[in-house]
Amino acid sequence: xxxxxxxxxxxxxxxxxxxxxxxxxxxxxxxxxxxxxxxxxxxxxxxxxxxxxxxxxxxxxxxxxxxxxxxxxxxxxxxxxxxxxxxxxxxxxxxxxxxxxxxxxxxxxxxxxxxxxxxxxxxxxxxxxxxxxxxxxxxxxxxxxxxxxxxxxxxxxxxxxxxxxxxxxxxxxxxxxxxxxxxxxxxxxxxxxxxxxxxxxxxxxxxxxxx
Amino acid sequence: xxxxxxxxxxxxxxxxxxxxxxxxxxxxxxxxxxxxxxxxxxxxxxxxxxxxxxxxxxxxxxxxxxxxxxxxxxxxxxxxxxxxxxxxxxxxxxxxxxxxxxxxxxxxxxxxxxxxxxxxxxxxxxxxxxxxxxxxxxxxxxxxxxxxxxxxxxxxxxxxxxxxxxxxxxxxxxxxxxxxxxx
Numbered sequence: 046x047x048x049x050x051x052x053x054x055x056x057x058x059x060x061x062x063x064x065x066x067x068x069x070x071x072x073x074x075x076x077x078x079x080x081x082x083x084x085x086x087x088x089x090x091x092x093x094x095x096x097x098x099x100x101x102x103x104x105x106x107x108x109x110x111x112x113x114x115x116x117x118x119x120x121x122x123x124x125x126x127x128x129x130x131x132x133x134x135x136x137x138x139x140x141x142x143x144x145x146x147x148x149x150x151x152x153x154x155x156x157x158x159x160x161x162x163x164x165x166x167x168x169x170x171x172x173x174x175x176x177x178x179x180x181x182x183x184x185x186x187x188x189x190x191x192x193x194x195x196x197x198x199x200x201x202x203x204x205x206x207x208x209x210x211x212x213x214x215x216x217x218x219x220x221x222x223x224x225x226x227x228x229x230x231x232x233x234x235x236x237x238x239x240x241x242x243x244x245x246x247x248x249x250x251x252x253x254x255x256x
Numbered sequence: 257x258x259x260x261x262x263x264x265x266x267x268x269x270x271x272x273x274x275x276x277x278x279x280x281x282x283x284x285x286x287x288x289x290x291x292x293x294x295x296x297x298x299x300x301x302x303x304x305x306x307x308x309x310x311x312x313x314x315x316x317x318x319x320x321x322x323x324x325x326x327x328x329x330x331x332x333x334x335x336x337x338x339x340x341x342x343x344x345x346x347x348x349x350x351x352x353x354x355x356x357x358x359x360x361x362x363x364x365x366x367x368x369x370x371x372x373x374x375x376x377x378x379x380x381x382x383x384x385x386x387x388x389x390x391x392x393x394x395x396x397x398x399x400x401x402x403x404x405x406x407x408x409x410x411x412x413x414x415x416x417x418x419x420x421x422x423x424x425x426x427x428x429x430x431x432x433x434x435x436x437x438x439x
Binding site for chain 2: 103104109111142
């Protein structure tokens, strides 16, 4: 149960490679999955990298899956420099590179929001707003207390109730954990609906757009 | 443009592809017919279309359209172009939109930045991709989706699996009966 078949993903994919990751149970994500109408196209923003298991999971739906790969984006370094919030928002918009008219039904933020300082998170909030609609839902990890740290890891979806967690290659960017109260102030496009405390102190949250 | 067989001049690298030119996991397109090879030393600016499979080990800028055939971008291949083909296999670098009418495969060494439209999509572990993927699994998969979401079973959970506990819940919005993606 703590290992995955993560070699290859896709509809009708070939036998898997040796397991590389561990798993994490989620009780919140299934509530999002239940809301998916399989007869309509689903639009998903995955803020992290493309992982085989995530593609395999969503390949059962008629969907557009957008991988933003923001964990390796230059904006994470830019936030510590003398860029204004507006400049950061512009850079994030450029990096996200969404087509005009894109509206996401589901956003998977994972722990990315904790890699943005207050200014960058406000900029992110501004940059993403045009791509949300009033029932957009989001999943994220935040913290209950600021002493909680985030490991250098990336997330995928193995099953509706099971995430995969893989170690991320490369040096970990500086983290700025946000508590639930601070997060909702900075990420004002969303309200937190539900939260689950994880054993390591992270708080898993589901959010709905508040446009 | 790739009517190489009529060309009497010796070209640097246009021949049947060899398995060694591609990754070990990639099958040769020769299995399904003839294939043209753009070798590692070749650079092409312009549009490519034709009636046979194509293996790209060199650099291509422009557009590639082989509607009924397979395009393979080998490990040394670098493509800055939109690609349309029946099957597209990528082990190298691609910047551009990709339309695979049958299947798109990004191998572990592949690095793709662009938007993919394909009924079947395969991404190998280690591949790098940034962009969007349009997928439509068809009726069979929809039937699977319609089945109830599997609930976690406590007994089946291994020790290594992190188990959450509820700390906050009950936003009225959660009780609204709406679907995430309309309808």
